[in-house]
Amino acid sequence: MRYSEAEAAYLWLCACTGLDERSCVSVLREAHDPAALFAGFPVPGTEKRDRRGEAEKFLASLEKKGYFALTLLSDDYPENLKNIPDPPLVLYGAGRRELLKSRKFCIVGSRRAPAGAIAAGKRMAEEISRHLTVVTGLAEGGDSAAIAGALAGGNLICVLPCGLDKCYPAAHASLKERVQKAGLLLSEYLPDDGATKYAFYARNRILAGLSEGVLVLSAGKKSGTLITASRAAEYGRDVFALPYGLGVEQGEGCNELIKKGAFLTTEAEDILSLYGFGGEAHTEMQLTGEEARVLSALKEKGEAHLAELAEALEMRVYEVTAILSALEIKGAAAKVGGNRFAAV
C-alpha cells in the first residue's frame, strides 16, 4: 500500500501523537497541507521527535497485519460518510477494500432479537447483499443475523467498536475472521484499542453514515440500534423497520420508528425496489402439498405450538414436526422456542 506524503503525515498526526480528535482537526486546519507536518509545522508535545520515522514504522506495522488506513484525503473514502457532521478522521480496514466504493445498506438489530426476526433478517440480508453491500456490527442477535445472511449472499462490511486486532464480543472471533475474508472490517480506532462504552455510540454514526438506508430488525424501547436509526434520520438516510405485535417488548422501538415515519418492511423487496432493484422474478419457494397446508395453518395462527397445529390439521404431532423442520430448512418458518413456531 502506497501512502502519499500528505497521507503519511496525516496518519502520523492521528495515530502516533496521541492527540485527541479535536486537536488533530485544528492542527490540520492550521497547517492547510498535512505534508507541512513533516516539514516541522509545530505540533504540541512532539518537538524533538522523528516524525517521518514514526510514521513509516506505524505504516509498516499496519502493512504487516494486512490492514490499510483510510484518511479523508483518500480517493476511496466513502462519499456518504464524508457528508456527516463528524466523519472519522481515519478508518482502518481489513479485507476487500473495493467494497468501499459500492452502494451500501445497513441492517442492525438488538442483541435480544426474537427468533422470527433473526430468521427474517437472515433471509432479507441475503437478498439485499446480492445488490447492495450490507453494513452491520458484530454483535449477537440482529447483527449476527445480518452477517449470516450477507455471507451467504455476497457483500458485507462490519464496523467494529474497537481496534481491528480486538474482537467484541470475544466469542465472535471466528465470525470476525470470516467477515475479513469474505467482506470488509472497518474501525476508526487504532488496531490495539479495546472497546469502550462510548465507542458503540460513535460506531453507530459510522454505520448510519456509510449507508443509504438502515433497516432495524428489532429494537426495544431503549435499544442502541435506535441510535443508529436516529443518526440515519439526521443524515437524511432512509429508515426501515420490521413491524411487531402489541406487547412484544423486543419490537417496541421498531413500532415507534414506524410511527415516526420509518418504512414498514416485511421483505427485502420493500427495500430493494426503493433503490431500483425491484421487478426481478422472485423465486417461488418449492413446497409440497402438505408443507403448504401446514404453512397456511401456521400463518393463520401467527405463532403456534406444534401440538396446536397438529390438532388443527388432524395430523400426528411427529408428522407436523417433520414438516415444520422442512419449512424451517426452506426458510419459511422459524422455531421461536418451547416447540412453538412462527411463519417467517
Add this chain to the structure above:
Amino acid sequence: MIAKIVCYALNGLDGVPVEVETDVNKGIPAYEMVGLPDTAVKESKERVRSALKNSGLLFPINKITINFAPADIKKEGASFDLAVAISLLKASEQLVGATTDGCVFLGELALSGDIRPINGILPILISAKSHGFSRFIIPADNAKEARFLSGAEIYPAHTLTEVVRHLMGTLTIAPLETAQYAPHASAGGGADLKFVKGQPVARRALEIAVAGGHNLLMVGPPGTGKTMLARCLPTVMPDLTFAEALEITKIHSVAGILGEEGVVTERPFRTPHHTATTISMCGGGNQHVRPGEISLAHGGVLFLDELPEYKRATLEALRQPLEDGVITVARASGVYTYPARFMLCASMNPCPCGNYGSKDKVCTCTPGEIRAYRRKISGPLLDRIDLQVEVDNVTYDDLTAPGMCESSADVKARVEVVRAVQRNRFAEDGISTNAEMGESEIERYCTLDADGDKILRAAFERMNLSARARGRIIKVARTIADLDASEYILPKHVFEAVSYRLFDKLG
C-alpha cells in the same frame, strides 16, 4: 498338619480363587497371617476365635500360621472368615473324615458362630463355576441371589455348627433349588407415561431414544416434568433378558446394593446428584474399588438432572464409556474393568433463569450468559447425545385435561418390535441398536436417496450444522424409519431427525 481350603476374592466383577493354608505346629502359641491380608481379614482372628468357642469347638493353642495364596493379590473384607475357620478346624484335626476338596467356603462369621452375608456372591459363584468348582457353602442370607446359578451344589448355611455337622455327615443341608428367572415388568417406582400430561414432542423423542438406543437431552424450564419423563424411560425399555439380569446383578452385588429379591429384575435408573465426583461416577476408590454410577446404571438409565451443574471433568469422563460400554479403572491395587452400557438421559434449563424461549415469562439473561451456560457442556459430549428436545411449559389446561395419555405398555410394545428389527439387521455386525452404528454400518444400512441427501445438504447450510451432526441425524432417521416400518429412510424421516438437533441449530 496342613489344611487347604478354597474361598474367593473379588477383582472387579470377577472372582479370583484364594487358597487358605493353615499350619498348626507345636510351639509357643502364636497366630500369624501372611499373604497380603488387609485389616478386615486380619481381624478375622478374633471373630474366628469367638465363633469357634461359641460353637462348642476348640481354638487350637499352638503356633498357627495362615497363608493366603496367591500371595500377590490384596485380600479384602470379611468374606474369608468361614474359610479360615474351616481350615483351622481341619488343621487341628477336628474335621477328621470330612471332605472339603473341591468345595468353596464363603461367608463372614459373627462372634456367636452365625454366618453373615457377603457382597458379590453371584459374580464369585459364576467365576468359581467356570474354574471347575461345583460345591459351595454360602451364607443362607445370600441364598436368594445364589439360586439363579444352575448346575452347582450350593448349600446355604446359617451357622458354623451347621457347616461342621454337614461336613461330618451328621446333618444334611438341602442344596438350593435353581430358580427360574422371571423378568419383572419395570415398576419404575410407579412412573408411567400415562400419567404424563401433554408433552407430545418429548414423548415422541423418548420413544425414538429407547427404540434406537439413543441418548437423550431434554431442555426446558424448571417444573415442566423433565424428571417425570425420565423416570418413565425404564418402563418403556424392553424386559431384561436373563443374561442381562445376571450381569446387572453381578455389578449390584459387588457394590452391595442388591435388594431383597436377590436378582435385578428391573432396569436400573440411577440419578447421581450433580455434586457427584468423577470417582463416584466412573468407579474407583482407594481401599475398596467399587463400580461407579455409570456401571450401576448398566443396562438401564443414567439420569443427569441439570446437566450444566455437573463438574466439567465428571461429564468429560463419561465420553469414553459412552462409546465403549465399559470403564477401566486403574488403581495401585490393580486394574478393574466394569461394564457400563447405559442410556444417558440428561435435562437442563434453556438458560440460567430458565425462561428463554418461554411464551409468557421474560428471560432476563444476556446472550453472553446463555452462551456461557450452554458452553458448560462440551461439544464432544453433546455429540454423543443424538436427541435433543425441548420440553414445553405445561399449562393448567394440560394438567386438568380429562383422560389418560398412551401408557408405557403401549409404547413398549412398539419399542420391542423395532428392537427386533434392529437385532435382525445387525445380526452379523456384533451390535444390536441403531445408536451403536459406526461409519461402515451407516454406509451399509442407511442409504439416503438423492432427495434425502439434498435435504441434509440444505439443512447443513441453513442451520450451520456441525459436520459431526451428520452421522447422528442419519442414525436417528434410521430409527424413525424403523418406527414407521419403512425399509428406506424417506425425506420425512430426515426432516424429523433434523428437528431433534436443537443445539446444533442454536449455534
